[in-house]
Amino acid sequence: MEEVKTFESICNLLRNRSYKLTPQRQTILQTFLENVDSHLSAEEVYMLVKHQNPEIGLATVYRTLDILAEIGILLKNDFGDGRSRYEFSRQDEHHHHHHLICLGCGNVSEFDDDLLESLEAVIVKRNKFKIMDHDLKFYGYCHRCGEAH
Incomplete structure (x- = not known):
């Protein structure tokens, strides 16, 4: 961070x-x-x-x-x-970081791996769409809550 x-x-x-x-x-x-x-x-x-x-x-x-x-x-x-x-806010980031949201306990954690860059490049090329930002959220269960599901 x-x-x-x-x-x-x-x-x-x-x-x-x-x-x-x-x-x-x-x-x-x-x-x-x-x-x-x-x-x-x-x-x-x-x-x-x-x-x-x-x-x-x-x-x-x-x-x-x-x-x-x-x-x-x-x-x-x-x-x-x-x-x-x-x-x-992280004003030096080109894109926001992404979030993992636990449906069990509500815990929110971050991950910074921006694997969407290649997808963005395809979208820009195919659709002639200038992407300014994106937001990615994964909903699931953290390691503590996952054991119960």
Whole structure:
């Protein structure tokens, strides 16, 4: 995984976009920096931050996550479980990394093998279609849940 932006660089980006750097936003940012490889829902972020900042509300978490996604700090993902999950964006990638989603426990993990490049080349050539990005998700069972299925 690429080196994640520093807390200070994210704070500067917020300030440059005229967003206030509230204590709640700082706590949410710090939570993502501490869980850099996670795909956290707003509810999970809320459960993590309310211990450090008891007065924070779920609506504040949602607003902050939307802002961070809007300015490109976070990516908002839909893994088909009815709630959006957020992760740090990788702005140096040509394509997004891909996800493995467990239908048993809901765990989301990443894989970076981009085997679709040759398929993309065929699509571009045959269809005269300029591909800007792709997103690949595999749904199945992780090693723990797979034993039960």
